[in-house]
Amino acid sequence: MDGFLGRYRNLSVLVIVIMAQLVLLAVQVKNNQDVRLIRVWAVTAMTPLARVLEGIRANTFGVAGEYWQLLEVRSENRTMKVDLDRLKLENQYLKEELATAKRVEAMASFVQRNPSKTIGARIIGAGSGMNSKVVFIDRGSTSGVLKGMPVITPDGIVGKVTASYPVGAQVMLITDPTFACGVVSDKSRIHGTVRGQGNNQLLVDYIQNEQQVAVGEVFYTSGDDRIFPKGLPVGPVRVARQGKLFKEIYLAPTAFEKGLEEVLVVLEGVHQQIPDLLPGAGTGPEAKPLAPPPSESVPTPVDATPQQKPDQKLSTDADKLLEKYRSIGEQQGVRYGNPGRVPNFNAPPPVVKPPAPKTETPPAAPVVPPN
Numbered sequence: 001m002d003g004f005l006g007r008y009r010n011l012s013v014l015v016i017v018i019m020a021q022l023v024l025l026a027v028q029v030k031n032n033q034d035v036r037l038i039r040v041w042a043v044t045a046m047t048p049l050a051r052v053l054e055g056i057r058a059n060t061f062g063v064a065g066e067y068w069q070l071l072e073v074r075s076e077n078r079t080m081k082v083d084l085d086r087l088k089l090e091n092q093y094l095k096e097e098l099a100t101a102k103r104v105e106a107m108a109s110f111v112q113r114n115p116s117k118t119i120g121a122r123i124i125g126a127g128s129g130m131n132s133k134v135v136f137i138d139r140g141s142t143s144g145v146l147k148g149m150p151v152i153t154p155d156g157i158v159g160k161v162t163a164s165y166p167v168g169a170q171v172m173l174i175t176d177p178t179f180a181c182g183v184v185s186d187k188s189r190i191h192g193t194v195r196g197q198g199n200n201q202l203l204v205d206y207i208q209n210e211q212q213v214a215v216g217e218v219f220y221t222s223g224d225d226r227i228f229p230k231g232l233p234v235g236p237v238r239v240a241r242q243g244k245l246f247k248e249i250y251l252a253p254t255a256f257e258k259g260l261e262e263v264l265v266v267l268e269g270v271h272q273q274i275p276d277l278l279p280g281a282g283t284g285p286e287a288k289p290l291a292p293p294p295s296e297s298v299p300t301p302v303d304a305t306p307q308q309k310p311d312q313k314l315s316t317d318a319d320k321l322l323e324k325y326r327s328i329g330e331q332q333g334v335r336y337g338n339p340g341r342v343p344n345f346n347a348p349p350p351v352v353k354p355p356a357p358k359t360e361t362p363p364a365a366p367v368v369p370p371n
Contacts, residue, residue, distance in 0.1 A: 103262055110154035110264075116229055117268040118152075119143055123260055124168070133176035133196065139265060140165045148227060150266045156233040156255035157181070157221060158263050171263075174202060174234075174253055182224030183234050186274055187217050194219065194234055194251065202235060204249040213240045213249055220274045231272030 111118055121137040139145045141164045151158040151171050159179065163170040172179055179196040183204060190211050192204040204219060217237045223230030235251035242248070 100261070103258075106154050107262060107264065115270040115272065116266050117270075118264040118266050119145070121145075121151075121169075121263050121265055123263065133173045133179075133198065134162070135159075135171050135173065135260070137169050137171055137263060137265070138167070140167045140169050142166050144267050145169045145265050150228045150232075150269065151263050152228075152232055152266060153255045153260070153263055155257065156235060156253060157228060158255050158260065160227055161265065169265075174255075175199065180225070181228050181234075182222040183219040184222040184230075184274065185213060185217050185219050187214065188212060189274075191222055191224070192219075192249070197250075200252070200256065201238070202251040202253055204237075204251060205246060207247045207249060209242050209247050211247065213237060213247065215240055219251055223271050229266065229269035229271050231274050 107120065111120075119139060121139040123135050124138050125136040126132065127134040137145075137151070145161060145164050147161055147164050149161045151160060157174055159171045159173040159176070161169050162172045173196070174181070174194070175196045175198060177196050177198050180193050182191065183194045184191050188211070190207055190213060192207045195203045195205055197203055207213065215237050219234045219237070221228040221230055221232040221234060233254055235253045235255075237249055238252045239250040240247065
């Protein structure tokens with residue numbers, strides 16, 4: 001290189017001087033866009049290099065920056081998911097509290113309207129068997145809960161107490177196959193016996209095929225079993241069809257529609273009236289009854305059988321037996337419908353003494369003053 005410069009020193013100096021002159025001219029000369037040539041050359045020469053450097057930065061430092069940003073976004077997303085889960089749990093808890101408050105309010109309103117003496121209880125467990133139809137409540141003998149007492153809700157009957165412990169009790173549900181109680185329909189007043197089937201349906205037994213029972217008709221407790229007070233809802237009719245011996249009627253228990261959490265134990269039952277039909281409900285227009293016929297004097301034969309007076313009450317053997325049992329219970333101080341005590345029906349009926357005849361006192365003789 002030194003030999004080349006020494007040999008072509010004059011030429012090298014000339015090239016350097018020309019290049020310097022061109023640079024000076026480029027610094028001074030401007031193009032049509034009022035940009036100096038030196039700037040144009042510099043930008044043109046540096047643009048490819050800048051493009052390469054920017055590509056390297058975008059593919060290395062840019063990816064690293066986006067990676068760190070992705071980590072931050074992932075952390076924020078995880079935090080938001082935790083907050084969302086917490087809010088969902090709080091929302092579910094508030095919904096449960098609101099539903100519990102509504103159930104308690106409905107139960108309190110039912111207790112105020114119902115004449116029976118009841119006590120509230122909460123279901124704390126269920127039976128361990130696969131087909132078990134029993135539950136456990138947190139009220140026992142210390143709270144006055146005894147074996148045989150009915151368990152209800154404002155929507156219908158639930159079951160009866162089969163075992164009572166000091167701080168808890170076992171309740172057989174109405175869906176148990178061994179459960180049975182007397183029922184009566186609200187429209188046709190047909191009496192029957194409801195039995196559990198082990199599922200979500202109840203069978204009303206001992207109703208003749210000739211009797212008419214419509215789908216949607218509601219059955220209530222009749223009080224014939226001496227456990228459940230009369231007038232408590234059991235459920236509406238879902239299926240009503242002809243059977244071999246008796247009509248097949250299946251009910252949907254209304255007490256289980258909203259689930260069982262809080263129940264009422266009837267300590268002292270009081271019978272109620274079964275709700276009657278609304279005027280015109282399920283019936284069409286009726287014709288006006290005819291006017292009574294004009295009275296005619298018809299001679300009565302001598303050997304005719306005397307007719308029963310209109311105000312005379314019909315009395316059957318069943319009515320006499322029921323009146324006898326009722327009088328025995330009143331004599332022993334047992335109220336009809338109380339599941340805690342059962343009167344001794346073998347005791348003789350009370351003897352009603354006839355009233356003593358009144359004796360008339362003769363009027364006193366008038367006193368005549370002496371003359």
